[in-house]
Amino acid sequence: MIMTPMVHLLLLPLLFSIAGGKDLEEKKGLFKDTELNVPEGTPVPYPMHQFQVTHQGINNFRLSGEGKEDIKISNDGWLYLEKPLDWSRDNHYIITVEALAYEEVVDGPIIVTINVLDVNNNAPYFNQSVYTAVVKEYNPTGVPFTRVFALDRDDPETPNAHLSYSLVSQIPNKHHSLLFQIDPNTGEISTTEKGENMLKARDGIQYGRGEDRSIEALKTKFDEYCSVQEIPYEENPFFTCVERAEMRRRNVDPLDDPDYTLIVRVQDLGGETESALSGNTRVQIVVQQNLWINPGPITVKEHSRENYPLVIAKVQSNEPDAVYTLVQKERELKFPFQITEDGQIHLTEELDREEKDMYILVVLARDNSGKEVDPPMEIQVLVEDVNDNAPVCENEESVFEVQENEPVGSLVGQLLAHDDDEEGTMNAHLTYIIESPDDSATKTFSIDAATGKIQALRMLQRKEQQMYNINVRVSDPAFSTVCKVLIKVIDVNNEMPLFEKEDYDTHTLEEDTPVGHTVLTIRATDADDPDSGSSLIEFHITAGNDDGLFAVETDGKGVGHVVIAKPLDFESSPTYRLQIDARNPEPLMKGLEYGRESTTFVSVSVTDVDEAPEFSMDILDVTVPENTTKGSVLLTVEAKDPEGKEIGFKLDGDTQGWLVIDAATGEIKTKDKLDRETLESFKVTVTAFEKENPEKSSERVVSVQLLDVNDNVPRLVETQAFICMQKPVPVVIKATDGDSQPFSEPFTFTLGSGKKSPNWELRNVDGMTAKLTLKKKSIEDKTFILPINIKDNAGMGVTHPFEVRVCNCTELGYCYMEPDQRSFSYGVGPTVGILAGTVGFCLIAFIIVIKRSNKGGKKKTLSEEEERNVMM
Numbered sequence: 001m002i003m004t005p006m007v008h009l010l011l012l013p014l015l016f017s018i019a020g021g022k023d024l025e026e027k028k029g030l031f032k033d034t035e036l037n038v039p040e041g042t043p044v045p046y047p048m049h050q051f052q053v054t055h056q057g058i059n060n061f062r063l064s065g066e067g068k069e070d071i072k073i074s075n076d077g078w079l080y081l082e083k084p085l086d087w088s089r090d091n092h093y094i095i096t097v098e099a100l101a102y103e104e105v106v107d108g109p110i111i112v113t114i115n116v117l118d119v120n121n122n123a124p125y126f127n128q129s130v131y132t133a134v135v136k137e138y139n140p141t142g143v144p145f146t147r148v149f150a151l152d153r154d155d156p157e158t159p160n161a162h163l164s165y166s167l168v169s170q171i172p173n174k175h176h177s178l179l180f181q182i183d184p185n186t187g188e189i190s191t192t193e194k195g196e197n198m199l200k201a202r203d204g205i206q207y208g209r210g211e212d213r214s215i216e217a218l219k220t221k222f223d224e225y226c227s228v229q230e231i232p233y234e235e236n237p238f239f240t241c242v243e244r245a246e247m248r249r250r251n252v253d254p255l256d257d258p259d260y261t262l263i264v265r266v267q268d269l270g271g272e273t274e275s276a277l278s279g280n281t282r283v284q285i286v287v288q289q290n291l292w293i294n295p296g297p298i299t300v301k302e303h304s305r306e307n308y309p310l311v312i313a314k315v316q317s318n319e320p321d322a323v324y325t326l327v328q329k330e331r332e333l334k335f336p337f338q339i340t341e342d343g344q345i346h347l348t349e350e351l352d353r354e355e356k357d358m359y360i361l362v363v364l365a366r367d368n369s370g371k372e373v374d375p376p377m378e379i380q381v382l383v384e385d386v387n388d389n390a391p392v393c394e395n396e397e398s399v400f401e402v403q404e405n406e407p408v409g410s411l412v413g414q415l416l417a418h419d420d421d422e423e424g425t426m427n428a429h430l431t432y433i434i435e436s437p438d439d440s441a442t443k444t445f446s447i448d449a450a451t452g453k454i455q456a457l458r459m460l461q462r463k464e465q466q467m468y469n470i471n472v473r474v475s476d477p478a479f480s481t482v483c484k485v486l487i488k489v490i491d492v493n494n495e496m497p498l499f500e501k502e503d504y505d506t507h508t509l510e511e512d513t514p515v516g517h518t519v520l521t522i523r524a525t526d527a528d529d530p531d532s533g534s535s536l537i538e539f540h541i542t543a544g545n546d547d548g549l550f551a552v553e554t555d556g557k558g559v560g561h562v563v564i565a566k567p568l569d570f571e572s573s574p575t576y577r578l579q580i581d582a583r584n585p586e587p588l589m590k591g592l593e594y595g596r597e598s599t600t601f602v603s604v605s606v607t608d609v610d611e612a613p614e615f616s617m618d619i620l621d622v623t624v625p626e627n628t629t630k631g632s633v634l635l636t637v638e639a640k641d642p643e644g645k646e647i648g649f650k651l652d653g654d655t656q657g658w659l660v661i662d663a664a665t666g667e668i669k670t671k672d673k674l675d676r677e678t679l680e681s682f683k684v685t686v687t688a689f690e691k692e693n694p695e696k697s698s699e700r701v702v703s704v705q706l707l708d709v710n711d712n713v714p715r716l717v718e719t720q721a722f723i724c725m726q727k728p729v730p731v732v733i734k735a736t737d738g739d740s741q742p743f744s745e746p747f748t749f750t751l752g753s754g755k756k757s758p759n760w761e762l763r764n765v766d767g768m769t770a771k772l773t774l775k776k777k778s779i780e781d782k783t784f785i786l787p788i789n790i791k792d793n794a795g796m797g798v799t800h801p802f803e804v805r806v807c808n809c810t811e812l813g814y815c816y817m818e819p820d821q822r823s824f825s826y827g828v829g830p831t832v833g834i835l836a837g838t839v840g841f842c843l844i845a846f847i848i849v850i851k852r853s854n855k856g857g858k859k860k861t862l863s864e865e866e867e868r869n870v871m872m
Contacts, residue, residue: 031051031052031099031107031108031110032110033110033111033112033113034049034110034111034112034113035112035113035114035115036048036049036079036112036113036114036115037114037115037117038081038085038114038115038116038117039116039117039119040084040085040086040087040116040117040118040119040121041084041085041086041119041121042081042084042085043084044080044081044082044083044084045080045081045082046080046081047078047079047080048079048080048081048114049078049079049112050076050077050078050079051073051077051079051097051099052077055099055101055106055107057101057102057106058099058100058101058106058107059075059100059101059102060075060099060100060101060102060103061073061074061075061077061097061098061099061100062097062098062100062105063095063096063097064095064096064098064109065093065094065095065096066090066093066094066095067090067093067095067114068095069082070082070083070085070093071093071095071114073097077099079097079112085114085116086116087116087117087118087119087154087155088122088153088154090116091115091116091118091155092113092114092115092116093113093114093116094111094112094113094114095111095112095114096108096109096110096111096112097109097110097112118154118155118158118160119154119160120154120160120268120269120275120277121154122152122153122154122160122277123152123268123277123278123279124150124151124152124161124163124266124267124268124277124278124279125150125151125152125266125279126148126149126150126151126264126266126279126280126281127149127150127151128148128149128281129281129282130281130282130283130284131146131148131281131282131283131284132258132283132284132285132286133145133146133189133283133284133285133286134285134286134288135191135199135285135286135287135288136201136287136288136289136290136318137199137200137201137287137288137289137290138196138197138199138290138293139190139191139195139196139199139290140191140196141190141191141192141193141195141196142181142190142191143190143191144183144188144189144190145189145190145191146188146189146283146285147186147187147188147189148165148182148187148189148264148266148281148283149187150163150165150187150266150279150281152268154268159268159269159270160268160269161268162268162269162270163266163267163268163270164184164185164266164267164270164271164272165182165183165184165185165186165187165264165265165266166182166184166264166265166266166267166271167180167181167182167262167263167264167265168262168263168264168265168280169262169263170260170261170262170263171260171261171262171263172260175194175198177192177194177198178192178194178195179191179192179194179195179198179199179260180192180195180260180262180285181195182262182264184271187264187266189262189264189283199287200287201259201287201288201289201290202259202287202289257286258284258285258286259285259286259287260284260285260287261282261283261284261285262282262283262284262285263280263281263282264280264281264282264283265278265279265280266278266279266280266281288318289318290318291316291317291318292315292316292317292318292365292374292375292377293315293316294377294378294379295313295314295315295379296313296378296379296380296381297379297380297381297382298312298313298345298379298380298381298382299381299382299384300312300347300351300381300382300383300384301383301384301386302350302351302352302353302354302383302384302385302386302388303350303351303352303386303388304350304351305350306350308346308347308348308349308350309338309346309347309348310346310347311344311345311346312345312346312347312381313344313345313379314342314343314344314345315339315343315345315363315365315377315379316343317343317365317373317374318373318374319365319367319373319374321367321368322365322366322367322373322374323341323365323366323367323368324339324340324341324343324363324364324365325339325363325364325366326338326339326345326361326362326363326364327361327362327364328359328360328361328362329360329361329362329378330359330360332356334356335359336348336349336351337359337361337381339363345361345363345379347381351383352383353383353384353385353386353421353422354388354389354420354421356383357382357383357385357422358380358381358382358383359380359381359383360378360379360380360381361378361379361380361381362376362377362378362379363376363377363379364376365377385421385422385425385427386421386427387421387426387427387476387477387478387479388421389419389420389421389427389479390419390476390479390480390481391417391418391419391430391474391475391476391479391480391481392417392418392419392420392481393415393416393417393474393481393483393484394416394417394418395416395483396484397484397485397486398413398415398416398483398484398485398486399485399486399487399488400412400413400454400485400486400487400488401487401488401490401532401533402456402460402487402488402489402490403489403490403491403492403493403534403586404459404460404461404462404489404490404491404492405459405460405461405492405589406456406459406460407459408456408457408458408459409455409456409457410455410456411453411454411455412445412454412455412456412487413453413454413487414451414452414453414454415432415447415452415453415454415472415474415483415485416452417430417432417452417474417481417483419476421476426476426477427476427477427478428476429476429477430452430474430475430476431449431450431474431475431476432447432448432449432450432451432452432472432473432474433447433449433472433473433475434446434447434470434471434472434473435470435471435472435473435482436470436471440468441468441470443457443458444456444457444458444460444468445457445468445470445487447472452472452474454485454487460489461489462489462490462491462529465489466488466489467486467487467488467489468486468487468489469484469485469486470484470485470487471483471484471485472485490529490532490533490534491528491529491532491534492534492589493528493533493534493584493586493587493588493589493592494528494534494588494589494592495526495527495528495534495535496526496584496588496592496594496595496597496598497524497525497526497537497558497582497583497584497598498524498525498526498582498597498598499522499523499524499582499597499598499599499600500522500523500524500525501522501600502596502597502599502600502601503600503601503602504520504522504600504601504602504603505602505603506603506604506605507519507520507602507603507604507605508604508605508606508607509564509568509604509605509606509607510568510606510607510609511568511569511570511606511607511608511609511611512568512609512611513564513568514564515564515565515566515567516563516564517563517564518561518562518563519550519562519563519564519602519604520561520562520602521559521560521561521562522539522552522559522560522561522562522580522600522602523558523559523560524537524539524558524560524582524598525558526558526584528584532586533584533585533586534584534586535584536556536557536584536585536586537554537556537557537558537582537583537584538554538556538582538583538584538585539552539554539560539580539581539582539583540552540580540581540583541578541579541580542579542580542581543577543578543579544576544577544578544579545576545578547566547572547573548565548566549564549565549566549567549568549576550562550563550564550565550576550578550604551563551565552580560580562578562580562602568606569606569642570606570607570608570609570642571608571642571643573606574605574606574607574608575603575604575605575606576603576604576606577601577602577603577604578601578602578603578604579599579600579601580599580600580601580602581594581598581599582598582599582600583598608643610643610690610693610696611641611642611643611696612641612688612689612690612696612697612698613639613640613641613642613647613688613689613690613696613697613698614639614640614641614642614698615637615638615639615688615698615700616638616639616640617637617638617700618700620635620637620686620700620701620702620703621702621703621705622634622635622668622702622703622704622705623704623705623706623707624674624704624705624706624707625706625707625708625709626674626675626676626706626707626708626709626711627674627709627711628670628674629670630670630671630672630673631669631670631671632669632670633667633668633669634659634668634669634670634704635667635668635702636665636666636667636668637649637661637666637668637686637688637700637702638666639666639688639698641690645690645691645692645693646690646691646692647688647689647690647691648663648664648688648689648691649661649662649663649664649665649666649686649687649688649689650663650686650687650689651668651684651685651686651687652684652685652687653682653683653684653685654682654684655682656672656678656679656682657671657672658670658671658672658673658674659671659684659704661686666686666688668686668702674706675706676706676707676708676709676739676740677712677738677739679706680705680706680740681703681704681705681706682703682704683701683702683703683704684701684702684704685699685700685701685702686699686700686701686702687699688700708739708740708741708743709739709743710739710743710792710794710796711739712737712738712739712743713737713790713792713796713797713798714735714736714737714744714747714790714791714792714797715735715736715737715790715800716733716734716735716788716790716800716802717734717735717736718733718734719800719801719802719803720802720803720804720805721733721772721802721803721804721805722804722805722806722807722809722814722815723774723804723805723806723807724807724808724809724813724815725777725778725779725781725806725807725808725809726808726809727809728773728774728777728778728806730771730772730773730774731771731772731804732765732769732770732771732772733749733762733769733770733771733772733788733802734768734769735747735749735768735769735790736768737792739792741793742793742794743792743793743794743796744792744793745767745768745792745793746766746767746768746793747764747767747768747770747790747791747792747793747797748764748790748791748797749762749763749764749770749788749789749790750762750788750789750791751786751787751788751789752786752787752788752789752799757775758775758776759774759775759776760772760773760774760775760784760786761773761775762788772786772802772804774806778806780806781805781806781807781808781815782805782806783803783804783805783806784803784804784805784806785801785802785803786801786802786803786804787799787800787801787802788800788801788802
């Protein structure tokens with residue numbers, strides 16, 4: 001590779017030399033391990049580095065290690081290339097340099113690492129010069145049907161090997177539109193949107209399931225299209241043309257006879273620079289006929305009077321011998337469809353759009369072994385609406401109210417009706433017409449034929465007629481129905497509600513009066529027609545109730561109950577002046593306004609009650625570590641007396657005596673050491689009370705949760721064990737720790753010495769146990785004291801003595817001791833027991849002797865044999 005002047009300039013910083021004449025102290029450490037970066041293909045000879053040494057007698061250097069044949073060093077310490085480096089052959093070299101004085105090593109050895117930097121000197125290349133592929137008609141846009149693949153010998157960790165694929169040309173390209181596209185990163189080739197619609201296969205003859213595809217069958221199909229001719233098939237140019245075309249279609253070879261040829265390019269450096277290297281290949285594509293075409297959406301009229309089953313569609317697999325299966329996508333009980341072996345889809349019964357307006361059929365095409373030969377096809381069947389439903393009134397009778405003296409054209413109401421036929425079609429388009437036995441209704445009201453809105457044609461007077469009964473005919477193009485309408489003429493709201501009192505005086509309440517208590521009952525009357533919106537009375541507190549402490553409950557008939565809606569508080573406000581207005585939901589007649597007679601006042605005086613102190617918080621929780629220092633403040637409870645009286649605090653329920661409360665400030669402090677292993681959580685009760693009247697008090701529960709600290713070391717559950725010499729079974733050692741996670745298990749067990757023992761092996765079994773194994777068989781009964789170190793999950797632990805006796809065992813597996821080896825020193829407890837038993841036994845023997853000597857008046861003495869039996 002030829003180096004440009006610019007490359008030489010870039011390599012200059014790699015040269016490393018130190019001018020002579022410097023002090024020896026400055027040269028110390030210059031002959032040391034070095035790492036160099038050299039681009040591959042650098043021209044030779046190329047000086048890379050000069051070594052500076054402190055020894056004055058050095059006259060030569062020696063190299064050893066990798067790449068000695070490519071890298072040399074001069075007598076004056078210059079390291080240089082003997083021939084250009086190649087990254088693809090070796091991307092780094094490690095050599096050893098020694099400084100010599102007359103063949104004697106006086107400095108070094110040092111390690112020199114030479115990294116070969118990759119240069120973009122390898123063009124990418126495809127793994128095939130020609131690719132072949134088959135694509136079917138209507139292949140979905142963006143779904144790959146083949147892929148090309150390229151390689152690059154440059155460093156894959158650098159942009160030099162970052163490859164990008166592109167489509168150079170498409171042959172033929174009659175419409176000047178690319179029918180194919182390629183993924184620049186993966187090389188996957190798919191169709192474009194135009195390709196999905198425009199790709200066409202060569203024409204051919206279609207065959208059905210099980211149909212013969214021999215030349216004889218071709219002759220039969222030829223006869224179906226052409227009249228019987230006397231010319232033999234072999235001499236008939238039309239037949240021979242069809243035969244050649246069919247054989248060519250069946251045996252088309254993408255290499256010899258492609259439909260399309262794509263020229264594909266690959267570029268390194270991501271294809272983003274002009275200096276990127278490239279490679280090319282061809283992709284030869286044959287378009288195959290795709291008979292697997294969705295015939296949907298299929299439209300079927302509801303309630304169609306046909307002979308069932310009715311053919312509604314046909315599908316054709318690309319595999320002539322495919323077996324078809326029809327399933328429904330939705331889980332419906334009714335599925336009135338089936339499919340024949342030649343792909344005909346049948347409807348088995350008439351449909352009802354109002355029951356279901358669309359079905360989704362899924363057609364599967366499989367071979368005889370059950371393997372899918374085409375992707376599943378979803379076909380929509382739309383049920384077309386017919387006008388088979390009459391309009392329906394929303395209400396059996398629609399009732400509207402209109403005030404008298406309303407202006408002409410005022411809206412009375414809107415009649416609601418619906419039609420179950422398909423919305424937005426003429427089948428569900430409704431028209432409205434007023435029908436009445438006399439002309440009064442049609443002269444008084446009109447209706448919008450499209451919307452059903454009813455309007456007044458004149459001003460109505462209640463004294464003339466209080467209600468109108470009219471009929472409205474609602475029609476669609478085929479059906480109609482009559483809806484009944486009642487229109488009430490109501491009195492105009494020309495009377496205002498009047499209170500029985502202008503002021504209800506003052507009412508006194510204690511501040512602890514419960515919510516919901518009725519303060520007083522108020523009354524108002526209205527002279528408008530009863531049971532109409534004009535006479536209905538509503539009460540509203542419009543002033544003096546900023547905190548919403550009071551409300552008025554009413555049934556609308558003129559009686560209201562003023563009640564307490566929120567707790568009263570003398571300290572917040574001792575008096576209230578409430579303004580209450582009476583109003584109608586219907587607006588007053590034009591020109592009228594509510595006056596003073598529709599407003600009343602109520603005064604409320606709240607008296608003070610000696611209330612218990614109140615805590616500032618309802619829930620008092622505290623979480624502290626168990627090593628909290630004695631005298632630390634855990635929590636300060638806050639409370640105050642509503643009347644401002646002096647209060648005190650006390651604490652109860654501290655069974656451990658760990659806490660103390662400051663009676664004046666409410667500070668809760670520790671007075672003793674806390675211990676989570678004794679009690680993980682506990683509750684105490686804090687009482688706030690009036691000092692002058694301790695009976696006035698309030699209580700709150702304080703929950704204390706102790707957090708664990710690592711204040712316990714793991715300990716052995718058992719400190720002794722034995723092993724039988726005949727059958728040395730490992731001993732399981734178990735430990736426990738009073739702490740909780742993360743200061744307890746898993747434990748780590750080791751022999752205290754920290755070294756491997758020739759006789760014992762200790763292995764961790766799980767987080768809490770370990771297995772102690774005797775490695776060598778013992779020949780004598782002996783007791784061993786083993787140091788076992790146990791650490792918890794936080795690494796805290798100590799060494800514990802573990803006593804193991806290796807002994808001869810009985811058949812039941814327990815240590816056996818020879819009689820002469822047994823000790824007669826039983827200790828105080830056993831000795832006292834034996835002495836008491838001996839004394840008791842002597843007393844029994846003495847009683848027996850006395851009784852025998854007195855029996856029958858004959859005195860007998862125990863024989864020596866009897867005395868011997870008693871003592872035994």
